[in-house]
Amino acid sequence: MNAETKTISPNGPTELKLTKKDFESDQEVRWCPGCGDYAILAQTQRTLPDLNIPKEKYVFVSGIGCSSRFPYYMDTYGFHSIHGRAPAIATGIKITNPDLSVWVITGDGDALSIGGNHFIHLLRRNVDINVILFNNRIYGLTKGQYSPTSEFGKVTKSTPFGSVDHPFNPVSLALGASATFVARTTDRDPAHLQQIIKRAAAHKGTSLIEVFQNCNIFNDGTWFKYTEKNSRAENVVYLEHGKPLIFGAEQDKGIRLNGFRPEAVSLTNGKYSEKDLMVHDEKDTDATYAFILSHMMDNPDLPVPVGVFRAIDKVCYEDAMAQQIEDSKEKFGKPDLQALLEAGDTWDVE
Amino acid sequence: MNAETKTISPNGPTELKLTKKDFESDQEVRWCPGCGDYAILAQTQRTLPDLNIPKEKYVFVSGIGCSSRFPYYMDTYGFHSIHGRAPAIATGIKITNPDLSVWVITGDGDALSIGGNHFIHLLRRNVDINVILFNNRIYGLTKGQYSPTSEFGKVTKSTPFGSVDHPFNPVSLALGASATFVARTTDRDPAHLQQIIKRAAAHKGTSLIEVFQNCNIFNDGTWFKYTEKNSRAENVVYLEHGKPLIFGAEQDKGIRLNGFRPEAVSLTNGKYSEKDLMVHDEKDTDATYAFILSHMMDNPDLPVPVGVFRAIDKVCYEDAMAQQIEDSKEKFGKPDLQALLEAGDTWDVE
């Protein structure tokens, strides 16, 4: 099935006509005023009606963290579980009922620290689950310790002299774990956020969305370079399938490959033109291309890519399992409990 | 410090003159006859004397699995711990005493299934520990269930109809987790095994060695294509820094890059010559190059690389921590327990 055309359990031909309000629960939203989480919540609530999936088919599963409060605010099925384990719980849900639209809400600590193993195993199994990773590069809920995405040298409550951990690059890690869909967006770009959520929902297989999210209490401004009006255009490159990588307020710069090292080049000094640039190919089955993009983040001379890094087709875990069940039923016939109990060597005592 | 020149705690100018025997414990070796683990043990015992490190400075830590019995057979400090946790234990050891030569022995289940999270966190922190991953693509000790490196469709005790999990590529995963040293070797190539062990020991930072290991009881022959005399040369390409990627019994084939896709080409049909080939660069700071090599494994048309994929310099966790302690001592002076107890606001009651 093509990643672009899939709709999960469409409710027949008629439109469901759901609205944002339909996805708002009656619980008071409890994040700090100014927290980036609000925007992600709002855009999610705004986007879901467009997916044309009945409300009762949505399940939002989260771990623990500020971000993990998210399910409480969605008027869908919701499960606020334990720290780091949402991917495993979601897997059990999706396998039991592949017809559900299952979403995992997680933080950089939840997904990459305690939950790192479930995270990479979910990706490799390619269960059809959508993961939204709120990356604020800090532990918000526990009041400000560094996280696996915090910068080397970061001063936090638990590292008064600076952290000595090298951070993960979540996109590189996901690609190393053979993710089939990886995207990035930010809490300050509502239209893009909506678009990416839709893309993730449409992808068949595990979809990972990394969202740059601001924690204005414990890590204020960590992403401002990439999210604020005045700096965003120079520091972010939008990925669009089939389009060259162009960025800058004046769209005057681009990314070209030198070997497999990306370089930022000017399009105005006459040296390079559009045709020299990398053309985005999210469907490249070789993960190398997306891996190259993922490392642009680590190079301060390059803009950071946002958008869909990769979206490829690969068989989903739950489909393969359902298929085996079908095949077995075909081969071995209907369940017959009595026959099962009496299988093997039996004898009668008179 | 250069990765090549480092020797861990050299015992001054005199040679220690240790021998293989010095590294053999008095415990009976208990693996199935024919198991590939024997070779890895023997080559390790043979190699350590060359490192010129006093015996008492070695610590071998393992998890649980057939392979994890390894420390019992080494006449060094040894810790057979619990399933998947050896990297975390080793980290505590190395931080406490950076002077020790710390080795983690693990299996594909131990390292990549239950221990996946500790594994990737060890790599990102770059603690100076050497990890030997015995990859037999099966759970040996528990008698033959599929592992995270088993092929899709693999029939095992727990998957009578074939596994529906996509496997991890351990090298790709390690690179996604920003490993600084990654190598691969096989249980059937003693000289190469020895060489790689030495290289890992010399590397400052976490070194990962994936060893293709045969479990002749539950997964016999899984690597034969790459390990047996008759097929090895055609299916394996040896990585040597600065040398082109050439393989084949007649050294008549090579690997060239087409974009960033590696291709196998003939060197005899006149189309390509040595200068068209990829030249191995283990020191490339950009992980992309090694990532490309790692994926050759997934392409049946390509030989599998063995050797050192990557060996780059990056600050080690325990060094950075030791530095902070030194700096703090400099800044705040000597410990004074009484002063510490009396710190802050105090008052006297007469």
Added chain:
Amino acid sequence: MSKPVESLKEATIRFAGDSGDGMQLVGGEMANTSALIGNDIGVLPDFPAEIRAPAGTLPGVSGYQLHISSFDIHTPGEKYDALVAMNPAALKTNLENLKPNGILIINVGGFKDRNLKLAHYDSNPLEDGSLDKYQVFAVDMNTLTRKALEELGLSAKIVDRCKNFFALGMVFWLYNRTMDHALSLLKSKFAKKPELAEANSRALKAGSMYCEATEQFVTSYEVKPAKLPRGKYRNISGNTATALGLIAASQKSGLPLFLGSYPITPASDILHELSKYKHYGVRTFQAEDEIAAICSVIGAAYSGSLAVTSTSGPGLALKAEALGLAISVELPLVVCNVQRAGPSTGMPTKTEQADLMQALYGRNGEAPLPVVAASKPADCFETAYEACRIAIKHMTPVLFLSDGYLANGAEPWPIPKAEDLPEIPVNFAKDPESFQPFLRDEDTLARPWAIPGTPGLEHRIGGIEKEAVTGNVSYDPRNHEYMTRIRAEKIEKIADDIPPTEIEGEKTGDLLLVGWGSTYGAIRTAVEHKLDEGKSVSRIHLTHLNPLPKDLGEILKSFKHVLMPEINAGQLVNVIRAKYMVPAIGFNKVQGLPFFSSEIEQKIDEILESK
């Protein structure tokens, strides 16, 4: 068969050899054949650590013990009537328990110098007279097997691996067993390698023929069928019975079975067994670890599966946090814990009952859950079924305890009629009008089960304390106290369904033995012996360990002394002492082995005499 056939009421036989000698296979086949003949049987597979020890060494010995009888028995026996020893190490580790004048079948071919040394024998026991008090039958099975298979042209390695069937042939002859089943087993086992089927069949027949021809044994024996209750029987191990119990509960409840598991000895066979039944809609998920396993199960339960995870001690430890979540969100699931000797990795292939306290209390906060324990291999079926029933009816995770002895042990099982199994009604919430996530059933205090996909029941759950009825997050002090108590009360209420405790022996007297789990057979045998002797002793066996049966307090107080044998350092005994203020006495064995009934009998005598 002109030699005299002596009729025995029972016999205990032990096969012992190197791990590579295939003792489990032929021992199991002797068990199957005996069961098919109608004997009651009890077995004790006793194999070494999961990892292979070097051939011929003491730690490499693998044993299979088998008790066959013409009456109802409950244990694999203690001292053996016959011992098959394939090599010196096997002889050394097992001789101690061979009865005086017992039959000792020795494979002389295995008694090479090297093997004697590996077994730390200074002299050859076959020659130094140390075996004089037994009936020794020293046979060179290596050579005889080779001869028998000569014309098949197989490799020496293959031929040598057939000698276990030669040994079995001898034992078959000795106990007058038919070879039919063994022969058909070989055919199907080696369906794809008929030459192996043929080779082993020949070896089997050769062993039997050899006895017939050489008049080795003066007598042969027979053990007549036991007078078991009428019905259809099969031989079943604890792990298989557990798997079938779960499938049965799935079929009867109409819920699809989901098993999330991570392999671990001795529980892995539950995973292996269930993974065969895809056509019963069984989904088995081999997770990345035990935490993921139980979490997947929580997700499966949440969305309407009959959700089960299987593990052993160290794995249960890893599930602790998630189990607390399951308790907090009140979802139905079953945790099968096949206990093994601890602490830590311990002795994975050996049995123990030392995870009870962990099962009861191994979680943060006040987190009670029901615990049930199987008492015999076949009883794993019923008890696993009961665990599912409780989980679904009371909306709670349930801990099912088995152990290595039950898991690998086997016994004849009177196959139940599917239609007679208790109903397991499932009531998914459907009605948006009356729905509240934590509005409780008046009888059971269970909350409703509202699965995703049900229109109008969208709601949120989580591990933070919840307001009664609505389930909204609540930090209200009184609500927390209320919820804590109501969660406990819900579990207590399960006792309403527990049938009256059956007492063997008088309802009052000097001594009551209280057992749970796999000590059943040994305790029952001991008590029956003592009852035969006219002693004032009675016995109860507990399946429900939490909550305990309502009538238990009264029963305990009707006896002067209470004795509680456990394969641990004393666990349930403390629960009972604390709860009922009854000075129950613990009797403990922590050797990775089950009790012998004689040990218990001795303890009974001690108590009855001293007081």
Added chain:
Amino acid sequence: MSKPVESLKEATIRFAGDSGDGMQLVGGEMANTSALIGNDIGVLPDFPAEIRAPAGTLPGVSGYQLHISSFDIHTPGEKYDALVAMNPAALKTNLENLKPNGILIINVGGFKDRNLKLAHYDSNPLEDGSLDKYQVFAVDMNTLTRKALEELGLSAKIVDRCKNFFALGMVFWLYNRTMDHALSLLKSKFAKKPELAEANSRALKAGSMYCEATEQFVTSYEVKPAKLPRGKYRNISGNTATALGLIAASQKSGLPLFLGSYPITPASDILHELSKYKHYGVRTFQAEDEIAAICSVIGAAYSGSLAVTSTSGPGLALKAEALGLAISVELPLVVCNVQRAGPSTGMPTKTEQADLMQALYGRNGEAPLPVVAASKPADCFETAYEACRIAIKHMTPVLFLSDGYLANGAEPWPIPKAEDLPEIPVNFAKDPESFQPFLRDEDTLARPWAIPGTPGLEHRIGGIEKEAVTGNVSYDPRNHEYMTRIRAEKIEKIADDIPPTEIEGEKTGDLLLVGWGSTYGAIRTAVEHKLDEGKSVSRIHLTHLNPLPKDLGEILKSFKHVLMPEINAGQLVNVIRAKYMVPAIGFNKVQGLPFFSSEIEQKIDEILESK
């Protein structure tokens, strides 16, 4: 200050406002100033869930309660003499516990319609007469603060955040506290933002001046210094005391301190605190999860650190498996568990004592370990130190229990002399001749501590059962039984060092209260009241929960009744009942809050009267 000053023996004050109002800061400062003046103090910070609730709502209220007195006290008080309420929600959630005619200081500026609605008030309590029975002082702190800071030219947002210091100024005036400490605190706290220091200082002074000028209060009060034992004091919270206790043990033992931890409320501050002391050689490792944390600690212990991990309930659950390994390999380490309300995530910011059973039994197999519990914030120092001492002397992991109430509570601490702290001798094995990994010390049964790097002591350890003395892998049944028993005996032997249990009250009588952990203050206060009334009641408080003190059995049996108050559903009470066959009565509160001594007094009366 011409107004009359009334002298009080004690006063209980509660600051309450929105989470954003800075109540913890000013409450803490009132505590510090009072402590510096020489009062005894007890505090109860009582804040909402970790996550911020919307401003003005009931779940968003943050409270800080403070008990100051001129004599020795043990609790943060119950009913308040004075309540500061910054908004309607704070009033609503706290009014219940204000004494009749108590002082009620209200920030009128916070009583806007919107806030009244958020607090679910139908009418304005300031106007509807519902506060008539209190001494109400309604002050528009918002406006007054703005006025006071007018000339500083700061943003409205900053100015408004200073009103907590205005409130503190009023309370200072009311209780005649000097402003010196608060002013210097502000200076250092805002060293980098002097404008904030200035603004808050002005607000503080304005609050005080306002009282002085407006004659709002007829009387002011003073609470004279308490007659505490001589010495140097500081105010200390439980988590800081724990951290210092660990550093002290490190310094006294000469072992470098290693903390492997994963952040979790309410334990994180131990990690934060210790991470400051790099110059004391303290290594803090923030691990990827709790399992990695304890495993790093096992590695650190193995290689010679004083190794510690800190966590709270759910984290302890995750450490279960690795803790079993530490027990099996017999390495010294300390697990600090700061209990919080469970089960599962529960109520992370609320206190509870419900992890005791998990601490004692939450592992597979027979895996006993010592458990100690701190009783007061400052006592965390001594008890953490004792945990280290036991770990090192007896080569065992030790579980140190604290709880949210101790962790965040604070009290004056008579600072000990470093040189008076008990010695902690460390004997690393050195001698290859006599070394055997599991050869035990005759007195303690501890095995030797042989750290990597020591020439000639190369050896292997692991979680599989070990042969006595050699430590080689062993599956021998009798060895397993022996090792199981000796591991238990080793723990039992720790009781040899436990000092005789101190009894407050008579050594025999009608009623004995047995407490452990943070119930200390409430139980002590209750018992002292009852002793004053001449009742036959005594009290003991246990620090060592496993092993229990040797004299405990005898003490228990010397009383007609035994009462055990616990902030759980009854845990230690069952251990005591099982062990000593004493029908101790549980008295339980599970509200996420400490006991009030009045609750215990009432229970005492009940028991003494009914029986």
